[in-house]
Amino acid sequence: MTPFPDNGGPIDFSDVTGGATTSGGPRTYVVKKGDSLSKIAKEFYKDAKQWKKIYQANTDQIKNPDLIKPGQKLIIPD
Amino acid sequence: MKSTLFLTLFLALIVLVVGCGKKEEPKPAPPVIEQAPPPPPAPAVSAVTFAKGFDVNFTAVNPTTTFKPKDRVVVLVTTDNVVSGAMLRVRCMYVPTNQLVRADSIALQQTGTNKSQFFFERAKGLPAGEYKLETSLNGTAGMTGSFTVAQ
Numbered sequence: 001m002t003p004f005p006d007n008g009g010p011i012d013f014s015d016v017t018g019g020a021t022t023s024g025g026p027r028t029y030v031v032k033k034g035d036s037l038s039k040i041a042k043e044f045y046k047d048a049k050q051w052k053k054i055y056q057a058n059t060d061q062i063k064n065p066d067l068i069k070p071g072q073k074l075i076i077p078d
Numbered sequence: 079m080k081s082t083l084f085l086t087l088f089l090a091l092i093v094l095v096v097g098c099g100k101k102e103e104p105k106p107a108p109p110v111i112e113q114a115p116p117p118p119p120a121p122a123v124s125a126v127t128f129a130k131g132f133d134v135n136f137t138a139v140n141p142t143t144t145f146k147p148k149d150r151v152v153v154l155v156t157t158d159n160v161v162s163g164a165m166l167r168v169r170c171m172y173v174p175t176n177q178l179v180r181a182d183s184i185a186l187q188q189t190g191t192n193k194s195q196f197f198f199e200r201a202k203g204l205p206a207g208e209y210k211l212e213t214s215l216n217g218t219a220g221m222t223g224s225f226t227v228a229q
Contacts, residue, residue: 018198024187
């Protein structure tokens with residue numbers, strides 16, 4: 001945890017990362033530390049076995065389905 | 079005498095015919111008051127939900143308002159009565175120092191109801207404390223929400 005500064009001074013939030021998606025547009029997901037395709041599939045589809053669906057939609061940037069990197073922006077197909 | 083009687087009867091007949099032929103003026107129709115159609119419902123942010131994830135239907139997974147410093151904070155925003163292209167913006171403020179943590183915006187894709195997802199996280203951990211989230215739709219302030227980061 002980052003403690004609240006003792007001096008009450010300002011905090012540098014420039015390293016906060018984020019993103020946005022909306023219904024009707026392409027659904028995306030930004031990989032975070034500790035993610036795997038099956039974990040993402042379980043979150044989106046409630047079924048970890050659907051990981052191939054995500055992999056196939058992102059073969060341009062995923063060469064090894066066991067290796068995804070934090071910060072990668074994946075397309076989540078319907 | 080006889081001619082006077084005929085004249086009288088003739089005049090009476092004319093009066094009678096003219097009188098009977100006189101029609102009453104039609105009453106003017108009541109003015110039609112045209113009612114303006116009700117204005118379309120205003121676009122609005124109808125829900126703000128905090129969660130640790132979301133599914134394909136943009137439904138919150140593990141909804142909560144308390145996060146750990148290294149959690150990904152997911153914000154699901156529902157907007158109604160919008161026209162495609164409307165701009166939804168969110169700003170996250172750190173309450174203890176009133177600092178902007180992050181701001182994001184997205185153009186809504188659908189006319190009607192949209193569900194949108196914003197997220198933010200900090201690799202070295204968000205500082206503990208209260209955070210406030212403000213939304214705006216096409217520049218008009220919308221619903222707000224708050225969450226807490228605690229160890």
